[in-house]
Amino acid sequence: MITKIIDTSDIESAAKCLKNGGTVVFPTETVYGLGADAFNPDAIEKIYIAKGRPSDNPLIVHISDISDVSFLARSITPNAKILMEIFWPGPLTLIFKKKDNVPDKVTAGLDTVAVRYPSNETARKLIKQSGVLVAAPSANLSGSPSPTICEDVVSDLNGRVDYIIDGTGCEIGLESTVVDVSGNETVILRPGGITLEMIKEYIPNAKLDGGLIDEKTIPKCPGLKYKHYSPKAELIVVQGERENVRKYISSKLNKSRKAGVLSYGEAEYENAELIINAGNNMEEYAHNLFSALRTFDKKGITLIYAEFNIEDGMGVAVRNRLYKAANHNIIEV
Ligand code: AMP
Ligand code: MG
DSSP states (O other), X not given: OOOEEEEGGGHHHHHHHHHTTOOEEEOXXXXXXXXXXXXXXXXXXXXXXXXXXXXXXXXXXXXXXXXXXXGTBSOOOHHHHHHXXXXXXXXXXXXXXXXXXXXXXXXXXXXXXXXXXXOOHXXXXXXXXXXXXXXXXXXXXXTSOOOOSHHHHHHHHTTTSSEEEEOSOOSSOSOOEEEEOSSSSOEEEEOOXXXXXXXXXXXXXXXXXXXXXXXXXXXXXXXXXXXOSOOSSEEEEEESOXXXXXXXXHHHOOTTSOEEEEESSSOOOTTOSEEEEOOSSHHHHHHHHHHHHHHHHHTTOOEEEEEEOOOSTHHHHHHHHHHHHTTTOEEEO
């Protein structure tokens, strides 16, 4: 398959491709998405094949107008209504009870459907012009870090999809917050750019899914049980006060292993092959995390130490992705 890599001035041909059952990668405010017509099971199948994604991991359906929810959701609970009004369009995915005609391939057989109304202009234009609703997981090979720059999409999916739109976006850098509003409770299944604190301002009894708090509870979000976001290099998270973290990492580094450090703020390490600064706060860390992990791989680094400290807000989403990427290889200092 020949993949056409286009810029945002050529959205029309990509939109036509979506309408005709093809696959299109497009930027969003979270990460790049790999889209296909949500109501065309053959098109959906192409997503799973292109990514090598397990078929029991459902997809998020992207819409370009708030009223499109009515094609997908059987009912909209009062809490869902509040979150839609406040946070849409944006990096928030809501789980609704699904209508019968939503294909099982999209929902992996669940009786619920995940819906997002993205704010990225290219994403919205593409969906609107295609005239279809667009099921789209992150545009990476299954298991790899989600792509936040076009170069990383191309390295994973060139030759596996019809179109890649090289656009701007991915300001958040982590996938959307997934919130189950299908019942009476409001439960965050996957942390992201819209934080628990932000949601609690409007729905005070909103909470995190047990699987996000306690390692032994199976997460309700099917995607979270898989190996995820992993660089090829071994990744070790070193967590605690900055001074202790840096002392520990320095003591471990030696020239015999091509090691890199993902630092939290500007740092110097004598024996590191490569240091990438993830930023000075958790918003910056989120934005930089996935592309940094991919950069370490591109530079041939085989061991990465990531400086980290536990924080609320965006820190919850960063922690979720970082721990998974490290396969729970965490050192407290
Ligand atoms: P991705 O777009 O690749 O980040 O993956 C979408 C995420 O949303 C995965 O973790 C899915 O398991 C999750 N998801 C999609 N549909 C549902 C649903 N109906 N209920 C719970 N989680 C869902
Ligand atoms: Mg993904």
